[in-house]
Amino acid sequence: EVQLVESGGGLAKPGGSLRLSCVASGFTFVNSDMSWVRQAPGKGLEWVSSITDTSSFIYYVDSVKGRFTISRDNAKNSLYLQMNNLRAEDTALYYCARLRGPSIAAGAMDVWGQGTTVTVFS
Amino acid sequence: QSVLTQPPSASGTPGQRVSISCSGSRSNIGRNPVQWYLQFPETAPKLLIYSDNQRPSGVPDRFSGSKSGTSASLAISGLQSEDEADYYCAAWDGSLNALVFGGGTKLTVL
Numbered sequence: 404e405v406q407l408v409e410s411g412g413g414l415a416k417p418g419g420s421l422r423l424s425c426v427a428s429g430f431t432f433v434n435s436d437m438s439w440v441r442q443a444p445g446k447g448l449e450w451v452s453s454i455t456d457t458s459s460f461i462y463y464v465d466s467v468k469g470r471f472t473i474s475r476d477n478a479k480n481s482l483y484l485q486m487n488n489l490r491a492e493d494t495a496l497y498y499c500a501r502l503r504g505p506s507i508a509a510g511a512m513d514v515w516g517q518g519t520t521v522t523v524f525s
Numbered sequence: 526q527s528v529l530t531q532p533p534s535a536s537g538t539p540g541q542r543v544s545i546s547c548s549g550s551r552s553n554i555g556r557n558p559v560q561w562y563l564q565f566p567e568t569a570p571k572l573l574i575y576s577d578n579q580r581p582s583g584v585p586d587r588f589s590g591s592k593s594g595t596s597a598s599l600a601i602s603g604l605q606s607e608d609e610a611d612y613y614c615a616a617w618d619g620s621l622n623a624l625v626f627g628g629g630t631k632l633t634v635l
Contacts, residue, residue: 438624440570447527447611447613447626447627447628447629448562448564448570448613448615448626448629449626450615450623450624450625450626453624462622462623462624463623464623465621465623498569498570503575504558504575504576507617508557508617508619509557509558509576509617510617511558511560511572511575511576512560512562512570512572513572513575513581515569515570515571516569517569518569
Protein backbone atom coordinates (compact mmCIF):
# COMPACT_ATOMS: atom_id res chain seq x y z
CA GLU A 404 0.00 0.00 0.00
CA VAL A 405 1.31 3.43 -0.92
CA GLN A 406 1.58 5.37 2.32
CA LEU A 407 3.09 8.42 3.98
CA VAL A 408 3.19 8.69 7.76
CA GLU A 409 4.15 11.94 9.45
CA SER A 410 5.34 12.39 13.00
CA GLY A 411 7.14 14.90 15.17
CA GLY A 412 4.42 17.46 15.67
CA GLY A 413 3.64 18.86 19.08
CA LEU A 414 3.70 21.95 21.23
CA ALA A 415 6.44 24.54 21.01
CA LYS A 416 7.03 28.03 22.34
CA PRO A 417 7.69 30.96 20.02
CA GLY A 418 11.33 30.81 19.05
CA GLY A 419 11.42 27.08 19.64
CA SER A 420 12.15 24.20 17.28
CA LEU A 421 10.52 21.02 16.06
CA ARG A 422 11.57 18.40 13.53
CA LEU A 423 8.88 16.74 11.47
CA SER A 424 9.43 13.36 9.83
CA CYS A 425 7.58 11.58 7.07
CA VAL A 426 8.19 7.91 6.32
CA ALA A 427 7.22 6.59 2.91
CA SER A 428 6.26 3.06 1.96
CA GLY A 429 4.78 1.23 -1.00
CA PHE A 430 6.56 3.24 -3.68
CA THR A 431 10.07 4.11 -4.83
CA PHE A 432 10.86 7.04 -2.57
CA VAL A 433 14.31 7.59 -4.05
CA ASN A 434 12.71 8.53 -7.38
CA SER A 435 10.07 10.85 -5.92
CA ASP A 436 10.04 14.59 -5.45
CA MET A 437 8.37 15.49 -2.16
CA SER A 438 6.58 18.42 -0.53
CA TRP A 439 5.31 19.74 2.78
CA VAL A 440 1.93 21.50 2.85
CA ARG A 441 0.29 22.99 5.92
CA GLN A 442 -3.20 23.98 6.93
CA ALA A 443 -3.83 26.38 9.79
CA PRO A 444 -6.96 25.73 11.86
CA GLY A 445 -10.04 26.62 9.83
CA LYS A 446 -7.93 27.88 6.92
CA GLY A 447 -6.95 26.73 3.46
CA LEU A 448 -3.95 24.82 2.18
CA GLU A 449 -0.54 26.49 2.11
CA TRP A 450 2.49 25.00 0.39
CA VAL A 451 5.59 25.12 2.58
CA SER A 452 8.48 23.46 0.76
CA SER A 453 9.48 21.01 -1.96
CA ILE A 454 12.59 18.94 -2.59
CA THR A 455 13.63 16.98 -5.65
CA ASP A 456 14.51 13.29 -5.53
CA THR A 457 18.25 13.88 -5.25
CA SER A 458 17.90 17.00 -3.09
CA SER A 459 19.39 19.01 -5.94
CA PHE A 460 16.60 21.57 -5.91
CA ILE A 461 14.82 22.91 -2.83
CA TYR A 462 12.12 25.55 -2.61
CA TYR A 463 10.38 27.32 0.28
CA VAL A 464 7.48 29.68 0.77
CA ASP A 465 8.82 33.12 1.67
CA SER A 466 7.38 33.06 5.20
CA VAL A 467 9.58 30.14 6.26
CA LYS A 468 12.81 30.92 4.42
CA GLY A 469 15.74 31.03 6.81
CA ARG A 470 13.75 29.25 9.52
CA PHE A 471 12.69 25.90 8.04
CA THR A 472 14.91 23.32 6.32
CA ILE A 473 13.60 20.47 4.22
CA SER A 474 15.77 17.39 3.80
CA ARG A 475 15.50 13.71 3.00
CA ASP A 476 17.27 10.44 3.63
CA ASN A 477 16.59 8.17 0.69
CA ALA A 478 18.18 5.20 2.45
CA LYS A 479 15.53 5.53 5.15
CA ASN A 480 12.65 6.46 2.84
CA SER A 481 12.23 9.56 4.95
CA LEU A 482 11.47 13.23 4.48
CA TYR A 483 12.11 15.84 7.15
CA LEU A 484 11.22 19.41 8.00
CA GLN A 485 13.41 21.11 10.57
CA MET A 486 11.45 24.05 11.95
CA ASN A 487 13.40 26.68 13.89
CA ASN A 488 12.44 30.04 15.36
CA LEU A 489 8.81 29.00 15.36
CA ARG A 490 6.09 31.63 15.34
CA ALA A 491 2.43 31.50 16.36
CA GLU A 492 1.48 31.70 12.68
CA ASP A 493 3.26 28.39 12.04
CA THR A 494 0.51 26.64 14.01
CA ALA A 495 -1.03 24.20 11.56
CA LEU A 496 -1.54 20.63 10.47
CA TYR A 497 1.50 19.69 8.38
CA TYR A 498 1.12 17.20 5.55
CA CYS A 499 3.85 15.56 3.54
CA ALA A 500 2.98 14.66 -0.02
CA ARG A 501 4.51 12.91 -2.99
CA LEU A 502 4.95 15.00 -6.12
CA ARG A 503 4.44 13.28 -9.43
CA GLY A 504 5.37 14.86 -12.72
CA PRO A 505 8.28 15.76 -14.97
CA SER A 506 9.41 18.56 -12.65
CA ILE A 507 8.55 20.37 -9.44
CA ALA A 508 6.79 23.07 -11.47
CA ALA A 509 4.72 20.58 -13.41
CA GLY A 510 4.13 18.14 -10.60
CA ALA A 511 0.99 17.32 -8.64
CA MET A 512 0.70 15.88 -5.14
CA ASP A 513 -0.87 12.49 -5.60
CA VAL A 514 -0.17 10.84 -2.23
CA TRP A 515 -0.70 12.56 1.10
CA GLY A 516 -0.03 11.60 4.68
CA GLN A 517 -2.56 12.06 7.45
CA GLY A 518 -0.71 15.07 8.84
CA THR A 519 0.97 16.00 12.10
CA THR A 520 -0.12 18.95 14.22
CA VAL A 521 2.21 21.76 15.23
CA THR A 522 1.04 24.22 17.87
CA VAL A 523 3.12 27.25 18.75
CA PHE A 524 1.98 29.15 21.82
CA SER A 525 3.39 31.04 24.70
CA GLN B 526 -4.91 36.80 0.41
CA SER B 527 -4.23 33.89 -1.93
CA VAL B 528 -2.31 34.28 -5.18
CA LEU B 529 -4.96 32.25 -6.97
CA THR B 530 -8.54 33.46 -6.63
CA GLN B 531 -11.45 31.10 -6.11
CA PRO B 532 -15.02 31.84 -5.05
CA PRO B 533 -15.38 31.01 -1.35
CA SER B 534 -18.53 29.02 -1.95
CA ALA B 535 -20.52 27.23 -4.61
CA SER B 536 -23.68 25.19 -4.54
CA GLY B 537 -25.92 23.01 -6.63
CA THR B 538 -28.64 20.45 -6.45
CA PRO B 539 -28.17 16.73 -7.07
CA GLY B 540 -27.73 15.98 -10.75
CA GLN B 541 -26.76 19.54 -11.61
CA ARG B 542 -23.50 20.67 -13.18
CA VAL B 543 -21.41 23.14 -11.22
CA SER B 544 -18.20 24.94 -12.06
CA ILE B 545 -15.56 26.40 -9.79
CA SER B 546 -13.25 29.05 -11.19
CA CYS B 547 -9.61 29.73 -10.37
CA SER B 548 -8.03 32.96 -11.52
CA GLY B 549 -4.30 33.58 -11.60
CA SER B 550 -1.69 35.33 -13.66
CA ARG B 551 0.87 34.75 -16.41
CA SER B 552 3.49 33.61 -13.90
CA ASN B 553 1.38 30.75 -12.52
CA ILE B 554 -1.68 29.47 -14.39
CA GLY B 555 -0.53 31.18 -17.57
CA ARG B 556 2.71 29.26 -17.57
CA ASN B 557 2.32 26.04 -15.54
CA PRO B 558 -0.14 23.16 -15.22
CA VAL B 559 -3.05 23.51 -12.83
CA GLN B 560 -4.01 20.97 -10.19
CA TRP B 561 -7.24 20.57 -8.29
CA TYR B 562 -7.61 18.98 -4.88
CA LEU B 563 -10.63 18.10 -2.86
CA GLN B 564 -10.74 17.86 0.90
CA PHE B 565 -13.40 16.43 3.15
CA PRO B 566 -13.55 17.66 6.75
CA GLU B 567 -10.84 16.27 8.99
CA THR B 568 -9.17 14.36 6.14
CA ALA B 569 -6.11 14.87 3.97
CA PRO B 570 -6.53 16.50 0.56
CA LYS B 571 -6.94 14.28 -2.48
CA LEU B 572 -5.70 14.97 -6.01
CA LEU B 573 -8.63 15.42 -8.36
CA ILE B 574 -7.12 16.90 -11.53
CA TYR B 575 -3.51 17.34 -12.67
CA SER B 576 -1.93 18.88 -15.76
CA ASP B 577 -4.96 21.14 -16.25
CA ASN B 578 -7.38 18.40 -17.27
CA GLN B 579 -6.06 14.94 -16.40
CA ARG B 580 -7.80 12.70 -13.91
CA PRO B 581 -5.83 10.28 -11.72
CA SER B 582 -7.09 6.72 -11.84
CA GLY B 583 -10.13 6.29 -9.64
CA VAL B 584 -11.46 9.82 -10.09
CA PRO B 585 -14.87 9.68 -11.77
CA ASP B 586 -15.24 11.30 -15.19
CA ARG B 587 -17.90 13.53 -13.66
CA PHE B 588 -14.95 15.71 -12.69
CA SER B 589 -13.22 17.68 -15.44
CA GLY B 590 -10.69 20.47 -15.59
CA SER B 591 -10.02 23.14 -18.17
CA LYS B 592 -7.74 26.13 -18.58
CA SER B 593 -7.73 29.23 -20.74
CA GLY B 594 -5.05 31.86 -20.44
CA THR B 595 -4.64 32.75 -16.79
CA SER B 596 -7.82 31.09 -15.55
CA ALA B 597 -8.80 27.52 -14.85
CA SER B 598 -12.04 25.82 -14.04
CA LEU B 599 -13.22 22.64 -12.39
CA ALA B 600 -16.55 21.26 -13.54
CA ILE B 601 -18.57 18.64 -11.70
CA SER B 602 -21.44 17.10 -13.59
CA GLY B 603 -24.17 14.91 -12.15
CA LEU B 604 -23.63 16.47 -8.73
CA GLN B 605 -23.94 14.04 -5.82
CA SER B 606 -24.32 14.66 -2.11
CA GLU B 607 -20.93 13.07 -1.49
CA ASP B 608 -19.29 15.79 -3.60
CA GLU B 609 -19.84 18.22 -0.74
CA ALA B 610 -16.29 19.22 0.20
CA ASP B 611 -13.68 21.94 -0.10
CA TYR B 612 -11.98 22.30 -3.49
CA TYR B 613 -8.59 23.91 -4.06
CA CYS B 614 -6.74 24.87 -7.23
CA ALA B 615 -2.95 25.14 -7.33
CA ALA B 616 -0.17 25.94 -9.76
CA TRP B 617 3.54 26.65 -9.64
CA ASP B 618 4.39 30.32 -9.78
CA GLY B 619 7.55 30.89 -11.78
CA SER B 620 8.09 34.39 -10.43
CA LEU B 621 7.75 33.39 -6.78
CA ASN B 622 9.40 29.99 -7.29
CA ALA B 623 6.62 28.62 -5.14
CA LEU B 624 3.51 26.50 -5.40
CA VAL B 625 0.47 28.70 -4.89
CA PHE B 626 -3.00 27.60 -3.87
CA GLY B 627 -6.37 29.20 -4.25
CA GLY B 628 -8.21 30.04 -1.06
CA GLY B 629 -10.55 27.11 -1.53
CA THR B 630 -14.20 26.78 -2.49
CA LYS B 631 -16.72 25.14 -0.20
CA LEU B 632 -19.19 23.20 -2.32
CA THR B 633 -22.62 22.64 -0.85
CA VAL B 634 -25.07 20.17 -2.35
CA LEU B 635 -28.53 21.49 -1.61
